[in-house]
Amino acid sequence: MSSFTLYNYVLSGNCYKVRLMAALLGVEYDTVAVDFYPGFEHRSEPMLALNPSGTLPILTADDMVLTETQAMLGWLAAKFDPTGRWYPADDPVVSGEVLQWLGVASRLTGSVGAARLHAMLDWPVDGEAVRKDALKELQGFELLLTDRVFAGQTWLVGDHPTIADIACFPYVALSPDAGLEHDGFPAIRNWLYAVRSLPGFVTMPGIHQLHELREGAHG
Amino acid sequence: MSREHALNDWYAVADVPGLTRGPRKARLLGCDLRVSGQVDDPVVTDEAGHRYPAQVRYDHIWTTLGDDPRALFEIPEGEQPGRRRVPCGVVRVKCSPLRAVENFLDIAHFPFVHTDILGAEPHTEVMAYKAEIREEEDEVWATNISFYQPQAAKSAGGGITTKYAYRVHAPTTAVLYKTCPPRPEEMDVIAIFVQPRSETECDVWPWMALYDDSSEFAELVQFQQEIFLQDRSILENQRPTRLPLDPKMEIPTRADLTSIAYRRWLKRRGAYYGAMTEDA
Numbered sequence A: 001m002s003s004f005t006l007y008n009y010v011l012s013g014n015c016y017k018v019r020l021m022a023a024l025l026g027v028e029y030d031t032v033a034v035d036f037y038p039g040f041e042h043r044s045e046p047m048l049a050l051n052p053s054g055t056l057p058i059l060t061a062d063d064m065v066l067t068e069t070q071a072m073l074g075w076l077a078a079k080f081d082p083t084g085r086w087y088p089a090d091d092p093v094v095s096g097e098v099l100q101w102l103g104v105a106s107r108l109t110g111s112v113g114a115a116r117l118h119a120m121l122d123w124p125v126d127g128e129a130v131r132k133d134a135l136k137e138l139q140g141f142e143l144l145l146t147d148r149v150f151a152g153q154t155w156l157v158g159d160h161p162t163i164a165d166i167a168c169f170p171y172v173a174l175s176p177d178a179g180l181e182h183d184g185f186p187a188i189r190n191w192l193y194a195v196r197s198l199p200g201f202v203t204m205p206g207i208h209q210l211h212e213l214r215e216g217a218h219g
Numbered sequence B: 001m002s003r004e005h006a007l008n009d010w011y012a013v014a015d016v017p018g019l020t021r022g023p024r025k026a027r028l029l030g031c032d033l034r035v036s037g038q039v040d041d042p043v044v045t046d047e048a049g050h051r052y053p054a055q056v057r058y059d060h061i062w063t064t065l066g067d068d069p070r071a072l073f074e075i076p077e078g079e080q081p082g083r084r085r086v087p088c089g090v091v092r093v094k095c096s097p098l099r100a101v102e103n104f105l106d107i108a109h110f111p112f113v114h115t116d117i118l119g120a121e122p123h124t125e126v127m128a129y130k131a132e133i134r135e136e137e138d139e140v141w142a143t144n145i146s147f148y149q150p151q152a153a154k155s156a157g158g159g160i161t162t163k164y165a166y167r168v169h170a171p172t173t174a175v176l177y178k179t180c181p182p183r184p185e186e187m188d189v190i191a192i193f194v195q196p197r198s199e200t201e202c203d204v205w206p207w208m209a210l211y212d213d214s215s216e217f218a219e220l221v222q223f224q225q226e227i228f229l230q231d232r233s234i235l236e237n238q239r240p241t242r243l244p245l246d247p248k249m250e251i252p253t254r255a256d257l258t259s260i261a262y263r264r265w266l267k268r269r270g271a272y273y274g275a276m277t278e279d280a
């Protein structure tokens, strides 16, 4: 039985966060394809009735409608992860750290995500400005990750991946779509590798399976 | 000189759904254009106000900058009644327009780039097929291609052996004819119309004309977009950026037959915009 419905656009990094989290938790769900581009269907009457802010993704389950991506990750983890490791809400400090990273994830969406839409789909934003913001966010993210590496850690919070990692992963991984390569970001590269290694990991266009990279390395 | 030759081809610079929403700025061969007007009377002008010819075909608005344009190609199958015509929007890619077409023609990358959709390991072998330049039509054709595909189209229930044929009738457009899963006697039509912004950047308009009555429009578009965006990151990283046309630069493998024919055809017609040659 399917547990929720995702209103989905295949090229959206935010929609991918939900698909990835569900896959890692082994949760089955239904999708409704929304013609975000070129149809702008997310701004159509029926979609606005569901989500007045006109954004994707939208998650519906029972009588609940969620329209904020980070909230969907929290809901998925709270509902489907009995171990509580993906969203450790019990410890106030740990919980605070996770929520802090969700804020970082929102900034990555606003900068890298916008730069990517501009580079790919000629989105009407100031391309130079968003690209500069995106680079700044990536540099900041690299520094924060480097602190984690010095602390002997792989993941953003604690010693298990959390919704914080999933929330930040897509737009960091997709930055080359906006012409922002990962060459100068060793900590980011290692962390991306770690996320890709998770059992149940799924891809989206622009984010490849690990085994492809490995095979590419030895021809 | 390469731009000179390119001036006389027709290029998609907008799509019909887009034009109904409003004007579009379009760069073509380094020239900034504005596409406006109505679908029954599209207007293409440059910054100086000069108006260029425009025509509407295959759900797109086409223009040419040259004084002596070649005829716009025909895709008669694409206009058969009963097909669903799906313009998939535009995707910008920092690559040579010719590389975008060449990638579209390449079947060997399916299992690796379009894993579990258009190809899958261990079905990586490309069967012998035929690639040729047809002199009478002055077109590149690749025929007798068959390939195992896990999810050949939105309408395919599961893995099938798909038959393919490719046709190139202008340097920056290509058409793929492909087994139509719900109607095996017919071929789906999938095309890309490449709008060269410069020699190293292009806007790509994928377009389909399918027999598929059951899929949602959004699903059809996203199926095609997912595939094309899997190619985008690879296209942006190809080196050299411009497509090499000299035979000594070619590495002949069976999978590359179409690419070799395409490059030879470009070279002999002098279509060097986006290419590298010794004599250009």
Ligand SMILES: [Fe+2]
Binding pocket: B103, B104, B109, B113, B114, B227, B231
């Ligand atoms: Fe491809």
